[in-house]
Amino acid sequence: MQPSILFNDSKEARDMISRLCCCLLFLLIVNSSTLTGQLHAQAKLVGHWPLTADATDVSGNNHNGTLHNVDFNGSSALFDGRGSWIDLGNGKNLIDSTDDFAISVRLHTEEALTDVIGDILSWYDPDTRTGINFSIMNYAGVTNAQSNWRNVHFGIDADIKTEWKDCGRPGNNMYVRSLTVFDGELYASTWEPEAGDRGHIYRYAGGTEWVDCGSPDPSNCISTMGVFNGRLYAGSELYSGGGSSLPLSPNEEHGGVVYRYEGGTKWTSMGKVADVRAISGFAVYDGKLYAGTGSTGAWRDTPRHRGMYRFDGPNEWVSCGCPGLRVVHLGVHNDQLFGLSYDDGGFFRYKGAEDWLRLGPIPETTQAYSMAVYESQVHVGTWPTGSVYRLDGPQKWHNTGRLGEEKEVMGMLVYNGKLYAGTLPLAAVYRYDTDGWSNTGQLDNTPDVRYRRAWSMAVYDGKLYCGVLPSGHVHSMEAGKSVTHDKALPSGWQHLIVSRTGNSDGSGTLRLLVNGKEVASQKFKENSKYQISNDKPFKVGAGQHDFFNGSIRDLRIYQGKLTLRQLRELTK
Numbered sequence: 001m002q003p004s005i006l007f008n009d010s011k012e013a014r015d016m017i018s019r020l021c022c023c024l025l026f027l028l029i030v031n032s033s034t035l036t037g038q039l040h041a042q043a044k045l046v047g048h049w050p051l052t053a054d055a056t057d058v059s060g061n062n063h064n065g066t067l068h069n070v071d072f073n074g075s076s077a078l079f080d081g082r083g084s085w086i087d088l089g090n091g092k093n094l095i096d097s098t099d100d101f102a103i104s105v106r107l108h109t110e111e112a113l114t115d116v117i118g119d120i121l122s123w124y125d126p127d128t129r130t131g132i133n134f135s136i137m138n139y140a141g142v143t144n145a146q147s148n149w150r151n152v153h154f155g156i157d158a159d160i161k162t163e164w165k166d167c168g169r170p171g172n173n174m175y176v177r178s179l180t181v182f183d184g185e186l187y188a189s190t191w192e193p194e195a196g197d198r199g200h201i202y203r204y205a206g207g208t209e210w211v212d213c214g215s216p217d218p219s220n221c222i223s224t225m226g227v228f229n230g231r232l233y234a235g236s237e238l239y240s241g242g243g244s245s246l247p248l249s250p251n252e253e254h255g256g257v258v259y260r261y262e263g264g265t266k267w268t269s270m271g272k273v274a275d276v277r278a279i280s281g282f283a284v285y286d287g288k289l290y291a292g293t294g295s296t297g298a299w300r301d302t303p304r305h306r307g308m309y310r311f312d313g314p315n316e317w318v319s320c321g322c323p324g325l326r327v328v329h330l331g332v333h334n335d336q337l338f339g340l341s342y343d344d345g346g347f348f349r350y351k352g353a354e355d356w357l358r359l360g361p362i363p364e365t366t367q368a369y370s371m372a373v374y375e376s377q378v379h380v381g382t383w384p385t386g387s388v389y390r391l392d393g394p395q396k397w398h399n400t401g402r403l404g405e406e407k408e409v410m411g412m413l414v415y416n417g418k419l420y421a422g423t424l425p426l427a428a429v430y431r432y433d434t435d436g437w438s439n440t441g442q443l444d445n446t447p448d449v450r451y452r453r454a455w456s457m458a459v460y461d462g463k464l465y466c467g468v469l470p471s472g473h474v475h476s477m478e479a480g481k482s483v484t485h486d487k488a489l490p491s492g493w494q495h496l497i498v499s500r501t502g503n504s505d506g507s508g509t510l511r512l513l514v515n516g517k518e519v520a521s522q523k524f525k526e527n528s529k530y531q532i533s534n535d536k537p538f539k540v541g542a543g544q545h546d547f548f549n550g551s552i553r554d555l556r557i558y559q560g561k562l563t564l565r566q567l568r569e570l571t572k
Contacts, residue, residue: 043560046094051077051553055086063088081115081549082334085542091123094557097533102499102558104570108551111491112287113138114335116373117550119543124417125534126544127434129159132532133417134498135545136489137459140283141331141371143410145178146226147458150488154498154512155416157480158530164441167474168208171200176467176474179458180225182232184486186460188467188474189222191239193249201234214265219255226282227488228289232261235279238296244469245450255279258291271315283330285337292339294326308339321354331371333378340368347380359394370412374419376546381409381421388421403430403437411457415464416479417544422454427468429454443475444468460486462522483512483520497567502527516571518564
């Protein structure tokens with residue numbers, strides 16, 4: 001039998017192998033050139049900013065940026081989270097109103113954060129609600145909860161009107177105390193006051209369905225949740241119902257215990273916190289988990305049991321003192337950890353050890369309920385005037401206005417470029433617009449009750465979610481169209497790509513990729529309605545939420561259609 005040519009060492013065999021290799025190399029070059037040609041035929045690189053030493057556009061299109069307090073380390077641009085940003089000029093020169101586009105950017109964030117991360121970039125007009133928003137959400141002070149931790153958001157809007165959707169009632173609850181996004185899922189914690197009932201945690205399963213994830217504590221309420229070191233934590237509370245003008249709960253078991261989620265319905269106790277009845281708020285600051293405890297007072301009538309505590313490990317809770325008034329909910333901004341109080345309009349900055357600095361009282365306020373960072377400033381929701389106040393400095397508060405005729409402002413966060421806040425007594429959600437606060441809808445219509453609360457909020461699956469009292473339902477809405485990465489973005493360098501693509505049937509698709517993997521997409525009808533053009537500058541490292549806290553490099557903007565495969569190629 002004639003031996004195979006592959007094993008024949010003759011000159012003819014070597015020549016044939018050489019010719020085959022040349023053919024293969026030629027095919028590879030042609031194929032690569034074809035792919036590159038297809039990419040450039042469908043999409044045009046309109047700007048490329050390496051951001052290693054300046055804001056020069058190296059694409060040849062001369063879209064050079066103007067620097068504002070940005071430093072460089074030779075490999076990236078450094079943004080301090082307080083005033084660093086780059087102006088790329090009018091965004092109309094970079095992105096057409098309804099055309100396809102893609103944005104590729106590499107960014108770095110630290111593991112231990114003492115600030116929100118903020119906006120990666122934006123081209124948005126808040127007056128007309130038109131444009132794009134691209135940010136990373138780590139929100140504390142959403143009443144009880146740390147609702148979002150390192151979740152990426154990308155959205156477009158053209159003032160598209162939307163309606164609230166009922167997402168069902170988790171269990172038998174009357175009060176959705178907190179909503180938190182963890183590991184790609186949305187969780188709700190509840191107050192379930194009937195005899196024999198306990199507070200639960202539920203996972204959203206879509207539609208109106210909720211999966212019971214357990215009731216780790218004998219008390220009637222799981223009041224707070226947050227993500228810390230890649231795990232979900234929850235705290236318990238004895239809630240009577242009297243503060244909401246409802247019948248008192250027959251379950252009088254004290255709370256004040258923190259639990260860590262182990263999956264399924266299993267929870268592990270992280271210990272009782274001092275001598276308190278409630279864990280009223282979580283915030284992660286500088287790599288540590290902190291808990292407020294003051295919502296229902298303490299077993300002992302001493303101030304130190306109504307303050308804040310730091311988690312140093314299972315069953316190790318270290319007192320951080322008390323400023324003389326209860327510390328209930330917690331917030332973080334610009335290297336500062338804040339405490340909100342239900343007493344005398346109290347708002348405080350934690351100075352370390354057991355020291356606090358009072359930044360209030362907030363005018364016409366007895367109780368401070370929520371905190372959000374909007375347009376780079378702290379905003380606080382209050383009782384009894386139903387107003388949101390902006391912090392302009394110690395003891396300097398600006399009233400942004402009253403939300404209708406409401407008395408109390410609770411759940412509050414930034415979603416797709418705008419600030420949203422929930423209220424009492426009608427359980428409505430308002431949006432902060434140029435001419436004041438606009439009512440987006442009443443979420444609870446329970447009859448014959450004095451108070452209804454729109455208490456808890458979170459951003460999940462590109463939508464805004466809100467939990468209410470006393471119906472115990474969760475509702476969702478969309479403002480424009482958004483995609484979110486509902487898992488925590490790791491610290492260090494990451495590559496993000498976002499895109500908008502029009503489809504042949506007239507629909508559109510938004511995509512979000514992290515390190516070359518598509519983590520979220522949304523197809524939406526009537527793509528042509530989303531005319532995002534506006535006259536505002538295209539900002540890098542700034543937007544409606546806050547200045548970016550981290551490093552950015554290798555920003556690229558493309559006009560035109562890019563397939564998912566081509567988007568993945570940009571990561572290489």
